[in-house]
Amino acid sequence: MYTGPVRRFLPFLIVGCLWCIPALSAAASVSVSLAPEELNLGQRMAASAAHAVVRLSGRGDAIAMRYSSPAPIDCVVLITDGKAVPDLSTALVATLPLGKDLTIDLNVSASPGWSLGTHEYRVFFFSHASDGTTMERVTLVPASFWRLPVAALRHLFTSEPYLPASYHRLKGYRILGVAAPLVLLPVVILLLILTLALRRFRGRRLAACLMILALGFLLPSARFSLDLLAFAGRHLTMWYGDAPYEQAGSAYAIAEFLQSANYERATSAVSPIYLCSEGTSYIPSLLTYLLSPTRVVQKLPEGQTPVMLIAFQQPQTAKEGQAFQCGDRVFNNVKPLRSFADGSVVYSVPQP
Amino acid sequence: MMSVPAFGVSLALLLAEGWCAVNLVLFSRSSREGLLLCLALALPFAALFNVLLFLLFMLCGIPLTTVSLWIGHACIVAGLLLVRQFLPPTGHDSDPALLSSLRLPRIIIALCLFILAGALVYGFAHAWLLPPFQYDSFTNWLMRSKMSFLEQRLVFDNAFPHEAVRKPHYPFLVHALHLMANAGQSSWRDQLASGMTFLLSVSLLFGSFLMIRRVVGASLALFALTLVVGIPLFGLHLGEGYADHLLAEEGLAALAAFALYRSSGRKSVLLLSGLLAAAAVWTKAEGMFFVFLPWLLLALLSVRPLALRPLFPPLLLAAVWPVFLFLKGLAFTPHGSTDLLVDYHPESLRTVLSVLLYGGSFGPFWPLLFAGMVCLAIASARRSPGATFGGGDRRERLSLFLPGALCFAIVIGVYVFTPNVSYLLNGESFDRQLLTPAAMLVLPLVLCFAEFVKGRGEEG
Incomplete structure (x- = not known):
């Protein structure tokens, strides 16, 4: 009779599959995914026809909502x-379908920041319709025991975010809200104790312990190698597919455009390029490097006019001959030269 | 349009120069193993020569043009070949006896190869095929290199028009390599600069592997390399030039060469080790404190006074940098005088522990490293009183932990006892600076393990 490993572990496999069925069938009918790293809520609000925010607090693994919307x-x-500044790497996005009196469950256990404990949520809704959208009910659904293993597995295989600051510090994997090493290390310690205690390992205890330690290191490293390969594939696809490149957006395309033959004389080292952007100094620093020796500035003395203006991912735009406002600075009679995939626009600014 | 032949010329000159230097000074020509090691260490050595050439050009006021760089390197190659004619060969390069020829289980080897492949694919793609993305890449490193390329001289200030150049007082091994990679190009090419840094990384890692292999065999050498490259933050750094991973690689290579010196007794290998440690001084401001001084302490404690002569060239090479800084009136530490304000910052401890025990940058590396050390220590202590520790002096073997331990203590001390605590708390530099002591602690652990296995085998 065949007593190989498959037959030996078959009962466990069957139980595991049966376990997953309720978890999978209880999943939201709307697919949920991690928010992109360049998520900009301000931009989304400005671009939507209507928006709303709901605050929730409690224990639960899904958010149930009942609503009607023409879009x-x-x-x-x-x-x-x-937290004053929530961790955007744990944010989830979903698109709710249009309809009347719809009831949707949104699976929040998909977020690597989720755990069984009490959490505070902020739920943003951005509608494409200016009226006719009503949100009747938004509540937390108590956690389902069936979802835990699936959530844990999903967390383990949630990719590390790739950010401009990743080279300083990596966020690391979290499983049900606990840092992955804190889940792994007790398992390693338990295995070491069993190895030292059980008679079965007599004579080869050191070898077994070192094997456990080696695997304890190599398996998480192998997990991260999967992410490294995924980053390489994703970035090559973005770059050679001319898509916006992570948080850099269209910065490289903007620099290439401005350095092309038509504008080389315009972007002399003497006249700076004005950059209208928000957020950290990442984009200004990147564009400064890409366009150097041409200076890229975000402030100009009153009376000084730049040759070019980069509106980086700004919600406001201007047509030819119109004025473009960036903060309290207004540039009159601008001419849009080129629009980019991430919503950025390059304008020429007439000299007085 | 990128000129591939121009890059080819620059790379060929560097490799020829490095090959001649390693071959001439350190190894004979007769061993295949020695030839591979010459090839692996060619670029790191060429990077050192490149720095010295740049220094010479600076002193003589020669601009850093394609012609001056190529002619300069061609002269160095010619000079090395000429010297080689007059020096006798060093004799057959015999391999020292292996500490251990242990073969690891296939699953371990397979995992090691997968981890290394993932890191190398990522590094290659991001260095050669993709644009710079990480913050410090284009502020601290590529920006200075680009400005230096455009002005045909190394930039040492951040006054107008260099206000975007950060850390202009940093050593310039990496920047010089970037400039050499871009020699012959009509405009600045990021990919060539980052690609050259990647090649330097691969060279140092391969060279470390070959040296460790000579001591403990291929299996354990592969495992040791994977322990370093498999650190999540290390793998990520292979893609762009921050230089923290280069410091770690230079530290690892210097220690690997020192272990090989211990096994072979060859003074030329000690010289090799010293030059690799000295390269760290020219790579990053911390290199002197994190790599070279700990290495020097190890060498002074380990080498007999009458055999210290091979230490002088590395000492001289390392000493030139602080003298240069003094003459130029530049800061010696990354952040200037504030680095020397000593005060205890208790708020740092929690973050230090979180990074070491469960942070994402290292995963379970540090707890498992310490656990491995404890396991080996307990196992060694429980062995029969008459047993030797692999046939060698135990204190000698344990002394290899000294550079890594010292580097670790210095890194922790800098972030707990100086204003650099702010960079720890905001997550800016602490994690990546821990890469160097991590790399330097892995090697002695693997060597101790190999020693232990050999000792058990001799007991029977």
């Missing part, structure tokens, strides 16, 4: 937990 609704779920 799809983009939904962003942030796990805030009282």
Whole structure:
């Protein structure tokens, strides 16, 4: 009779599959995914016809909502937990379908920031319709025991975010809200104790312990290698597919455009390029490098006019001959030269 | 349009120069193993020569043009070949006896190869095929290189028009390599600069592997390399030039060469080790404190006074940099005088522990490393009183932990006892600076393990 490993572990496999069925069938009918790293809520608000925010607090693994809408609704779920600046790498996005009196469950356990405990959520709704959208009920659904293993597995295989600061510090994997090493290390310690205690390993205890330690290191490293390969594939696809490149957006395309023959004389080292952007100094620093020796500035003395203006991912635009406002600075009679895939626009600014 | 032949010329000159240097000074021509090691260490050595050439050009006021760089390197190659004619060969390069020829289980080897492949694919793609993305790449490193390329001289200030150049007082091994990679190009090419840094990384890692292999065999050498490259943050750094991973690689290579010196007794290998440690001084401001001084301490404690002569060239090479800084009136530490304000910052401890125990940058590396050390220590202590520790002096073997331990203590000390605590708390530099002590602690652990296995085998 065949007593190989498959037959030996078959009962466990069957139980595992049966376990997953309720978890999978209980999943939201709307697919949920991690928010892109360049998520900009301000931009989304400005671009939507109508928006709303709901705050929730409690224990649960899904958010149930009952609503009606003549157009799809983009939904962003942030796990805030009282923080002034929530961690956007744990945010979820989904698109709710249009319809009347629809009931949807949004699976929040898909977020790597989720755990069984109490959480505070902020749920943003961005509708494409200016009226007719009503949100009747938004509540937390108590956690389902069936979902835990699936959630844990999903967390383990959630990719590390790739950010401009990743080279300083990696966020690391979290499983049900716990840092992955804190899940792994007790398992390693338990295996070491069993190895030292069980008679079965007599004579080869050291070898077994070192094997456990080696695997304890190599398996997480192998997991991260999967992410490294995924980054390489994703970035090559973005770059050679002319798509916006992670948080850099269209910065490289903007620099290439401005350095092309037509504008080389215009972008002399003497006249700076004005950059209208928000957020950190990442984009200004990147564009400064790409366009150097041409200076890229975000402030100009009153009376000084730049030759070019880069409106980087700005919600406001201007047509030819119109004025473009960036903060409290207004540039009159601008001429849009080129628009980019991430919503950025390059304008020429007439000299006085 | 990128000129591939121009890059080819620059690379060929560097490799020829490095090959001649390694071959001439350190190894004979007769061993295949020695030839591979010459090839692996050619670029790191060429990078050192490149730095010295740049220094000479600076002193003589020669601009850093394609012609001056190529002629300069061609002269160095010619000079090395000429010297080689007059020096006798060093004799057959015999391999030292292996500490251990242990073969690891296939699953371990397979995992090691997968991890290394993932890191190398990522590094190659991001260095050669993709644009710079990480913050410090284009502020601290590529920006200075680009400005230096455009002005045909190394930039040492951040006054107008260099206000975007950060850390202009940093050593310039990496920047010089970037400039050499871009020699012959009509405009600045990021990919050539980053690609050259990647080649330097691969060279140092391959060279370390070959040296460790000579001591403990291929299996354990592969495992040791994977322990370093498999650190999540290390793999990520292979893609762009921050230089923290280069410091770690130079530290690892210097220690690997030192272990090989211990096994072979050859003074030329000690010289090799010293030059690799000295290269760290020219790579990053921390290189002197994190790599070279700990290495020097190890060498002074380990080498007999009468055999210290091979230490002088590395000492001289390392000493030139602080003298240069003094003459130029530049800061010696990354952040200037604030680095020397000593005060205890208790708020740092929690973050230090979180990075070491469960942070994403290292995963379970540090707890498992310490656990491995404890396991080996307990196992060694429980062995029969008459047993030797692999036939060698135990204190000698344990002394290899000294550079890594010292580097670790210095890194922790810098972030707990100086204003650099802010960079720890905001997650800016602490994690990546821990890469160097991590790399330098892996090697002695693997060597101790190999020693232990050999000792058990001799007991029977």
